[in-house]
Amino acid sequence: MTLENLVVSVLSATRPTKPPKAVDALNGSEVKVCKLYVARAQKKNERQAELREKYEKLKMERLNRYQQGVNLYVKNLDDVIDDARLHEEFSVYGNITSAKIMVDEKGNTKGFGFVCFSSPDEATKAVTEMNGRIIVSKPLFVALAQRKEERKQHLAAQHAVRTQGMPRGF
DSSP states (O other): OOGGGOOOOOOOOSOTTSOOHHHHHHTTOEETTEEOOOOOOOOHHHHHHHHHHHHHHHHHHHHHHHTTTTEEEEESOOTTOOHHHHHHHHGGGSOEEEEEEEEOTTSOEEEEEEEEESSHHHHHHHHHHHTTOEETTEEOEEEEOOOHHHHHHHHHHHHHHHHTTOOOOO
16 A cells, blocks of 8 residues: 555544444445545554554464474474475374474575474474484474573573582682
């Protein structure tokens, strides 16, 4: 959408607390080649709060889906492996809901990806069988995926245990 074909209209309601029926009736409808967006006018902080709430809800849904021990982190992938090949290699262990190789802005592989299974049992079996297996020319590292915050906490705890009792500074 460009600013040239953007049309803004304002409707004044007699009761601002109750949105007029026009909002429900017209929102999403099409007039000629334009799709209408009809909503109550909001202040900036109101709009930001609504968007923040919507974002948090989506984030929690995503977190709940991937926190069940079904999302695997796969690294040390060869450059020739794509999403389809990753899916193919892991599909023998169960139903895969998604398989994705991470790429940079130029489309080059970053050498790692994620595979999401539909059940924890399938994911566990895939970790056991695929970790260390050589695909193309490299041995894979396969583990349960962790959120960045969890991984940082885990690494900090490991570091604290290792450095406990060691003299500080020389």
